[in-house]
Amino acid sequence: MKLQLTALLLVFSSIATANTVRIGNGGGTSYDRNASLTDISAALMTTSQELKLVIHAWIQTQNNTLILKPNQFQALEDAINNTPVEIQKTPCMVNGKEYLAAAYSKPKTTICVNAAGLTSVLTVYNYRHQLLALFAHEYSHLLGFNEDQAIAFQNDVLLYMDMNGYPDLPTFPLIGFGPTKSLLILDWTNRPLVQSQYSIVMQTLEKQIESLYSLQKTTYPILPESENVFADALLRVRYIGMLVKANWTNTPESILARTNYNSLFADSMSENLRAKVTAKDIALKLGILYNYSAPKYPDAEFRYIDPPKVTAQEMANLLVDLEKSILELNTNLNNALF
Incomplete structure (x- = not known):
């Protein structure tokens, strides 16, 4: 069975939004081996850019079936471009509580990801897809999405990748003149x-x-x-x-x-x-x-x-x-x- 990541949101006085991560059991297959910290850390270096490729695909196909509407595509890409992601080996703290991921609006807009903590819930089979969908969830909160809307958007991203594959970032030099x-x-x-x-x-x-x-x-x-x-x-x-x-x-x-x-x-x-x-x-x-x-x-x-x-x-x-x-x-x- 294909695994799906669900993010549960807690709001604390508009200071931060925090996500805990739940993941299903794959049934004892060889894919159940947990993703390593190296795997997750490497993936996180390009996840935001790969999410932008999904946005470009939606723009090109004029996809109107999403909870994210076409007039919000640019706002989401701007949020990706302008929001630093802090990757750490320790929990993301919100009001004294520990979380695997959090989107902060104060004192500055950032996304925090506990890469070490994610190794306990992500597998080598699903970690790239789930990280990208989790980032989509987090960025959507910066656009004002509530929890239900963010989960729906997260599912939109997962479904699109199920149908079209993962948006691998191309590796190439810029054009020389x-x-x-x-x-x-x-x-x-x-x-x-x-x-x-x-x-x-x-x-x-x-x-x-x-x-x-x-x-x-x-x-x-x-x-x-x-x-x-x-x-x-x-x-x-x-x-x-x-x-x-x-x-x-x-x-x-x-x-x-x-x-x-x-x-x-x-x-x-x-x-x-x-x-x-x-x-x-x-x-x-x-x-x-x-x-x-x-x-x-x-x-x-x-x-x-x-x-x-x-x-x-x-x-x-x-x-x-x-x-x-x-x-x-x-x-x-x-x-x-x-």
Whole structure:
């Protein structure tokens, strides 16, 4: 039988809320071995961030069946971001009484967890799921949930994980941009050099963003939709890629790239009257080829480059635009996952 954690709340003059933990018996299976202090302590280091992945999933699916309503998702994530968690080997004290966990509002807002005490009630089979659900319970009290509402929310989280699996936090470095600095000093009139440098630098960058972007499409998105700028960064990379393929390479892809690139500016090829091309325009063009999601900034402008007259500064401007997009993406990833 699957084990379920229940938190019972005691309120003491709005100073703190405290939880005791009860857990059922698994019936003598091999899963009954208690989780170790090392297991629990390690899990607690990422539980809050993993709870945010559950929130992102609910935002993406527009889940309206929860006791936590969509207009409270951001408030819960803010509570997670702004509330320190104190992990200790001793009981959490409230008015002289000992508890396994407590959410304090005074003298400062914190969540206390007695990791050593939890080893007596959590097993190697259930400890990660139960810790995440317990944290959901605790954080919900910071939003004003009463005990019945907090338990209902805790059960919502457990049920969602039963159906969709545990929201494992992805481990990866942030996106690097440094190597593209070599493109800033590139001689753009040297076709072989442009081809080799682009292949080494920009294609590597594109694959790195794509691998992270694929995680955004999973059950547990790594970013909430309000901070999803993966498409914006990919559009910048692929726009530069289309430009390079169209004008600095001689391959079968060059003809298609040149056709796509010129069609973006087909309204007028006069330098002074050339049509303004936005991220939305690029997404519509490349979306057919690459299955893009919508960019966050659909009106962001993309610069036209006239290859016969190209200057290093023009290409530098394109790279600066890309760098800004990657910087925002890295900032959002850092806030969501670390």
